[in-house]
Amino acid sequence: MSLTRVPGLLYGGDYNPEQWPPHVWREDARLMAEAGVNLVTLGVFSWARLEPAPGEYDLDWLAEIIDLLWEHGVAVDLATGTASPPPWFVRDHPRSLPVTADGTRLEFGSRQHYCPSSPEFRAAATALTTKMAQRFADHPALALWHVSNEYGDELQECFCEVSAADFRRWLRDRYRDLDAFNHAWGTDFWSQRYTSFDQVEPPRAAPGPINPTQQLDWRRFCSDAMLACYRSEKEVLDRLSPGVPVTTNFMSMLKALDYWEWARHEDLVSDDAYPDPADPKAHIGAALNYDLMRSLRGGQPWLLLEQAPSAVSWREVNVPKTPQQYRLWSIQTVARGADGVMHFQWRASQAGAEKFHSAMLPHGGTTARGWERTVRMGAELRSLAPVAGHRTTAQVAMLLDWDSWWALEIDQHPSALVLLKEQIRAWYEPLWEANITVDFVPVTADLSAYRAVLAPNLYLTDAATASKLRAFTDGGGTLVVGFFSGIVDRDDHIVPGGHPGALRDLLGLTVDEFWPLPAGERVALDQPGAYGTVWRDWIVPSGADVEIRYADGELAGRPAVTRHGNTWYLSTLPDPATLSGILRRALTAASVTPVGQATPGVELCRRGPYLFALNHTDATATVTSVGDRVDLLSGKKYSDHVDLGPLEVVCLSPEDS
Incomplete structure (x- = not known):
């Protein structure tokens, strides 16, 4: 089943025709058709x-573009x-501009310059959406609605x-x-x-440390306020443009x-992804993010809505992708x-903040090297069309809870060096290297389909989550937990009875005292x-x-x-080799199996009956025991094994499919 009315895999990019004459x-x-583009983002x-x-x-010009496409x-x-919002809106409604924690009102001239709670902004945005839906809901070209853009990028909060x-x-x-409310915020501390409720304010700049639960609720509120805009x-779109x-x-x-x-x-x-071509492990971080996108709606296929064809324009040094990187990384998204x-x-801009950002149609037009890359990718995605709609299954789940993330990184903790993304990345990398597929799941998820669950950090753990994890391990599942987990409840209050609080009995230990390491030190x-x-941790086993x-x-x-039965606890972040060995032992005991066997540096992904093999190394690599298969990209037939050249990729279909 296709994501939209467009069959097969979607291919194209943002198109900004208002920057160009008719x-x-x-x-x-004409060039989009030549390149095999079947979808563009407009407006x-x-x-x-x-x-x-x-x-x-004035929607006539947009209607003309849509008809032409x-x-x-x-x-x-x-x-x-x-x-x-445009300049006239900002000048008519100056209070809609966002305000920082120190009271500075940000000015017009960039983007996302609005207060998410502004009733004037929400009314104007909804009115424009209504006009768009009334005009274009029945147009045969309409495949997808795209609300706003990159919520939480430049703007994450407003203190007005x-x-x-x-x-x-x-x-x-x-x-x-x-x-x-007073109990949740622990307001008997510091008077x-x-x-x-009228006395409550956002956590603006203050003389000293700010109430941590106030900060946690503020993070929850800011996410909800932007979600209310969406x-x-x-x-409006569901009502006027159903289907x-x-x-x-x-x-x-x-x-x-x-x-x-x-x-x-x-x-x-849908996701915007910009891995850095200068980072030799960028593809691992990208795989992690793509696994999250796949997981957010229970394994439903997702859409890469933005990537750079080559260089971006916003890093300190903007290294371009090689053609091989571009091809490999593009197909990696499909594999995941x-x-x-x-x-x-689509077309590189001549003016504005992103005029040096790469495009499918570069400044040099069809004579530029990038144009050949664009045309080739269109053809290859057509070859991969049978993959569309297929799903991926995993035996391992990694817990990710935004409440816990927000609470973990509030100030006044034993260490400011415990950062959730870094912990998750450290645990994810050895799984990627072993070609073990991972789903991300919320703490409310049904875990029964998994053989192992990993929690690199679960600082905030309520009784319901602890009970769910206990039921999972009692049912034979393997659980691996990282340090500084189980410490507080949903209100960011310390769980009584000693650390790790809600997880103490499950882990079979007590943490008597935290001993965080200074930056750069190791034990x-x-x-x-x-x-x-x-x-x-100073651990006392029980x-x-x-x-x-x-x-x-x-x-x-x-x-x-x-280890307590089939539950493991890591009170430090081990070096990569040791961490890999610990996770390998735990997952082997849980009978977790990799997607397949290949030379190190080869990424293996399975979608339905299709096996992707991506060689991220500069040397020839081998994938073994693939059976009799055909590569959708080249048409070449393989039996038993595949030899992959540097930065090469295959999508193997069963020969009889």
């Missing part, structure tokens, strides 16, 4: 053109245009009085009464007890927004569940060459067996890694 539109449509930053004055809409076989992902009032409303809805537009899916483009593993909650309100998940490869952008472990970084001990320092001889 004769260029006609050339673009992302077009509000100033679509509504040049309050309540005066459709004549050339190109469908449309139509954006609502609401990501950046309008946001403060909205925050107070949100708190009233959450807590209902002041006693529950912070409130006698009215939902107000989606409700056309609605999305908004995520930004990979973004801290600011609870993507589990956001994904519940998307018809399909994407049903389309889209780009920013030796009692295995040859092994060491730990970031953190240490049923857990000691697998690895600390070998030097104040904790020499004390437990570092323990």
Whole structure:
């Protein structure tokens, strides 16, 4: 089943025709057809053109573009245009501009310059969305609606009085009464007890440390406030354009927004991904993010809505992709569940902040090297069309909870060096190297389909989550937990009885004291060459067996890694080889099997009956025991094994399929 009305895999990019005269539109449509483009994103930053004055809409030029594209076989992902309000709106409603924690009101001249709680902004955005839906809902070219753009990018919070009032409303809805609210925020500390919700303000700049639960609730509120903007537009589209899916483009593993909650309100998940060509391990981080996108709606295929054809324009040094990198990384997204490869952008801009950003059609036009790359990718995605709609299954789940993430990285903790994304990446990498497929799951997920569950960090763990994990291990599942987990409840209160609180009995130990390591320091472990970084615990076992001990320092001889039945606990971040060995032991005991066997550096992914093999090395590599298969990309037949050249990729279909 296709994500949209367009069959097969989607291919194209952002198109900004308002930057070009009409004769260029006609050339673009012709070249898109030549390149095999079947979908473009229109209108992302077009509000100033679509509504040049309050309540005066000009959609004719957009209709002309859509008609032209459709004549050339190109469908449309139509954006609502609401990501950046035009100058007239800002001057008519100056209070809609966002305010920072120190009281600075940010000015017009960039993008995402709005307060998410502003009623004027929400009304104007909804009105524009309504006009767009009324005009284009029945157009045959319409394949997808695209609300706003990259929520949480430049703008993640606003501290103005309008946001403060909205925050107070949100708190009233959450807590209902002041006693529950004061208990949750622990307001008897530092004389912070409130006698009215009207006394509450956002966590603006203050003389000293700010109430941690206030900060946690603020993060929850900010995610919800932006989600309310999205939902107000989606409700219009669902009503006026039923049957056309609605999305908004995520930004990979973004801290600011609870993507589990956001994904519940998307018809399909879409992502913008910009791995750095200068990073030799960028493809591993990309794989992690793509696994998250695939997981957000329970394995449903997702859409890569933006990637760079070559270099971006916003890093300190913007290294271009080689043609081999571009091909390999584009197909990697399909291997990990994407049903389309889209780009920013179609034609390179001549003006503006992104004029040095690469494009499918470079500044040099069809004589530029990049054009050959664009045409070739269109043809290869047509070859991969049978993959569309197929799903991936995993035996391993990794827990990711935004509440816990937000709470973990609030200040006044034993160490500011415990960062969730770094912990997740450290645990994910050895699984990638072993070609073990991973699903990300929320703490509310049904875990029964998995053989092993990994929790690199679960600082915030309520009783319900602890009970779920206990049931999983009692049922035979293997659980691996990282340090500083189980410490606080949903209100960021320490769980009584000693650390690790809600997980203490499950792990069979007590943490008597935290011994975090300073930046750059390491502690030796009692295995040859092994060491730990970031953190240490003073552990007192109460049923857990000691697998690895600390070998030097104040904790020499004390437990570092323990096992309690089929539950493991890591009280430090081991070096990569040691961490890989621990996870390998745990997953082997859980009967977790890899996708296949290949030379190190080869990524193996399975979607339905299709096996992708991607060689991320500069040497020839081998994939073994593939059976009798045909490569969809080349048509070449293989039996038993595949030899892959440097940066090469195959998509192997069973010969009889």
